[in-house]
Amino acid sequence: MHAAVRGIVFGTVALSLALTTAACGSADEAGDNADSKKDKKGPLTIGLLLPENQTARYERFDKPLMEKKIKELAGEDTKILYSNAKQDANLQQQQVDTMITKNVDALILDAVDAKSVSSSVKKADDRDIPVVAYDRLAEGPIKAYTSVDNPRVGKIQATSLLKELGDKADKGQIVMMNGSVTDPNAKMYKEGAHSVLDGKVKVGKEYDTKEWKPENANENMKGALSSLGKKKIVGVYSANDGMAGGVITALKGAGFAKDEMPPVTGQDAELNAVQRILTGEQFMSVYKPYVPETEAAAKFAVALAKGEKLDDIATSKTDSESEKGVPTIIVKPLPLTQDEVKQYVGKAGFFTAKEICTAKFKDACDKAGIK
Template identity: 35%
Template sequence: MRHVFGADPVRDRGAPRTSSSLGGNSSMKRSLHGRLALAATAAVVAALGLTGCVSQSSGSGSASSGGDHGKGRIAFMMPDLVTARWDQQDKPVFEAEMKKACPDCKVTYYNAKGSPETQLAQTQSAITNGVDAVVLAPIDKNAAINMVNQFHQAGVKVISYATIIDTPNVDYGVTTDIFKIGAQQAQSLVDGLKAKGITSGNLIAINGDPSDAFGPKYKAGAHSVLDKSGFTIAAEYDAKNWDGTTAQSQMDQAITKVGKGNFVGVYAANDQLAGGAIAAMKNAGVDPTTILTTGQDGAVAGLQRIIAGEQYNTINLPIKVFAAKTADLAAAVAKGKPAPTDIVNGTTKTPSGAEIKAYLYDTEVITKENVSNMIVPKGFWPLKDVCTPEYQAACQKANLS
């Protein structure tokens, strides 16, 4: 999800560079059966150090296992490093709010680095070491069911974060209308094209990972708009692991198939994929400022591309708000208290139809016209992080600096 993908670690880790020699990430070869079989060796894996980083706010909560709960021990489990928001936004906001909400709580941070096997091992480690509540953003939607069930059997309260895992053993959800986000992205793309006087033409679609809990819903939402828009999806791909390098390769294929001058827009499911698509366009000699490309997550490089006119939109996920509210929710249930009624504001359903108590948040389409909503004080990012020297001129034109 980042700018044309240099080596700045504050930007996209694992993002594509503008080079035709790039290869994609290696694909996961084990079946779900194989993943779940790793449970038997999880204790060994945990001992080898795959359990993540501990971030303890204060206090001296014991890490012993057992059936006693209410001690304020929380596992915060994020899925990967490819999508930069997990480490750069969700984690610091959650931890900062936890220090305020529960100074004596102990937070252990886990990042599975894109591996369902690692996330399963981390689940086992958290249970073994002792945990009262878990905030879980899963990698694999099916493998996550087993993880939730294991936490439930151990008496751990489960908060399904940013999506709803398909088991009634989830205690609380923190989510939005995922289908709606895909529709928002696509409708903004169609509206933007029509505002330029373009009412038909070829589109290229690069969807998210079909194996996780997000990808298929974004894709369905986008199709609900695009399929009746008058535009034609001339090439479509699913990018495994939400990988920008994969998206770049897929965009290369699409340009070869459709032709350099024969498409008017790109539906990319998030900023990482948008960055890959834009890198491919540049390599092919296509000016990305002439093509409307969607995104999502409000990543720094996505915002920079929007300011520069290379990317058309992104989606504002109000991470500052919902990560903090999730911390307040986790602090309460980890101490054995009722969920705050001002946070749990509705219900949602698992894909199988089980009703889950939830905190539901809204999303916003961001274009150049309202990009300031993503910058402090309204948004997450400091102005200096977005308006770096390379983008000073573009920021001035957008009235940002």
């Protein structure tokens, strides 16, 4: 039943940020505007700012993969300056200021708060430091953008949940645990999910979870259980794996036994989530191929740092609220249920069998054919 998810064909999604072939605005001229970088002598200096460390992916995959590709493209002597904002928007703005002070040649930015960081992006642009928006579409004069197909993520989660519910979809209610309102991706996940779920299942309670924090999702889920009652909840749409962990803890606390746990979705294919999927505690996650996404960011940053145009790198254009025609690469996400875990084990951007199959999860790994 789970494997059928892979056969789903998704139609064209009307994104809240428009992907368009028409180019206009300052971002379209990113290569032309960076001419002053062309005569730079010595190794490049690239800044990398990631948003938080609660989600293991950033330190485990995004950072090392990006650093590896940057040095592959620009040379081993390339300097990479890194900071993590730990989910603090004010701290991240300070980190951008530091990167400007250090006069980096390009900056890769995964925004904590896409809107509030716009003034910092403008400061960088004023200093001729091109900014690549990574994973989240930061506002301000960004020069390039790469992410996954975010509405598709929501569609994958919702379609998987509906298929797992089957006839139960008509016999109860689901809880929707969306992400933070400061993250533009959260809005797209939610819209993608609603496009599938609306009219097919009743949403009993829905939350926009502050800062994506598992503890906030846990409190929200306790509230939903109190409001709706344990027996009426047949499934939970959770926008990512961290929140899914908080949701599952609340469900266990409410007395759900393992064999009666409602299906809970997730995203990011975190190690704890992969292990929960193998044991049946969590129904599914979404695997986002980090290699092509990080490589796209590295290619954009190095090209911009050298003053090169992005025509041969970008595959589409994106309009944000403040910029038009931003050179873009969008990566396709994939569903991850018990049936899919085995095929990714050991691949770049995923965990090894040794990492997954600790003593506690050996039986689950054996059952899934992971050795």
